[in-house]
Amino acid sequence: MATxxxxxxxxxxxxxxxxxxxxxxxFNIYHLIRFGFLSFANVLxxxxxxxxxxxxxxxxxxxxxxxxxxxxxxxxxxxxxxxxL
Amino acid sequence: MINKNSIPNQRLGEEVVIHLRRHxxxxxxxxxxxxxxxxxxxxxxLVVQSTSLNLSLGEISYAFLLVLALSYYLVMMVFAFTAWTxxxxxxxxxxxxxxxxxxxNGLFNRVVSDLYLSKIxxxxxxxxxxxxxxxxxxxxxxxxxxxxxxxxxxxxPQPYKIAKIIQKLNDQAKKDEAANQSV
Numbered sequence: 001m002a003t004x005x006x007x008x009x010x011x012x013x014x015x016x017x018x019x020x021x022x023x024x025x026x027f028n029i030y031h032l033i034r035f036g037f038l039s040f041a042n043v044l045x046x047x048x049x050x051x052x053x054x055x056x057x058x059x060x061x062x063x064x065x066x067x068x069x070x071x072x073x074x075x076x077x078x079x080x081x082x083x084x085l
Numbered sequence: 086m087i088n089k090n091s092i093p094n095q096r097l098g099e100e101v102v103i104h105l106r107r108h109x110x111x112x113x114x115x116x117x118x119x120x121x122x123x124x125x126x127x128x129x130x131l132v133v134q135s136t137s138l139n140l141s142l143g144e145i146s147y148a149f150l151l152v153l154a155l156s157y158y159l160v161m162m163v164f165a166f167t168a169w170t171x172x173x174x175x176x177x178x179x180x181x182x183x184x185x186x187x188x189x190n191g192l193f194n195r196v197v198s199d200l201y202l203s204k205i206x207x208x209x210x211x212x213x214x215x216x217x218x219x220x221x222x223x224x225x226x227x228x229x230x231x232x233x234x235x236x237x238x239x240x241x242p243q244p245y246k247i248a249k250i251i252q253k254l255n256d257q258a259k260k261d262e263a264a265n266q267s268v
Contacts, residue, residue, distance in 0.1 A: 007145055010152040017156040024163045027192050028170045035174050035187070035195065037104075038086035042173070049166055056162065060155045067151065071144045 003077035008069040102179040107240040108222035119165040177238045202258035210244035
């Protein structure tokens with residue numbers, strides 16, 4: 001049984017944020033395509049957002065790759081809950 | 086995407102007179118708001134650096150702050166896009182027969198309703214506030230004859246001009262209706 005918690009817990013939190021980001025982005029784009037007018041401004045905004053979002057996601061994962069996620073945040077192996085008894 | 090000239094349940098001879106959206110300044114205010122939010126972490130960083138505090142971050146605090154900052158920008162980006170979508174998809178269309186109200190109230194709440202011009206009882210235009218007055222934008226309130234809730238064109242450019250156009254179209258619609266009844 002694993003008795004340590006690594007800082008990868010922050011990474012998993014970030015993955016949840018990315019999931020939220022992608023879901024909301026999808027709903028926004030769906031609405032703009034489904035209900036927006038066929039205009040230059042609307043098409044431009046959708047394309048710009050997709051490009052910007054893709055660039056930013058790639059950038060964030062590049063930044064996160066510089067971190068050693070195996071670093072131990074909490075070490076539970078030394079603590080014995082029954083030691084005081 | 087919808088063609089600009091397409092009208093839901095179009096009547097014979099019905100044409101689009103004008104599509105209305107919020108004034109550009111409303112979009113600009115949204116833009117400024119999110120730019121300010123984006124600058125907050127940068128300003129905090131600059132302030133902390135200028136106080137010459139020892140910022141030798143450990144692996145844990147670096148990872149935590151990195152995830153926090155990136156999450157902040159991702160969430161802010163998607164909220165900014167949602168704000169744009171909601172404002173952009175609010176469209177009020179004046180046709181030769183009716184007013185079509187298309188409002189996006191949040192991502193999962195879209196309202197489409199219409200009101201025949203002949204049913205309009207009262208049109209009121211309102212410019213309130215400093216920027217609204219100098220940039221000529223405001224609300225147009227439309228009260229219908231029935232029990233139906235009145236329409237509000239929110240923060241549209243030239244509200245007085247729009248009110249006049251609606252009144253003209255209303256007069257024309259009433260004349261046409263009277264002419265049809267007499268035939």
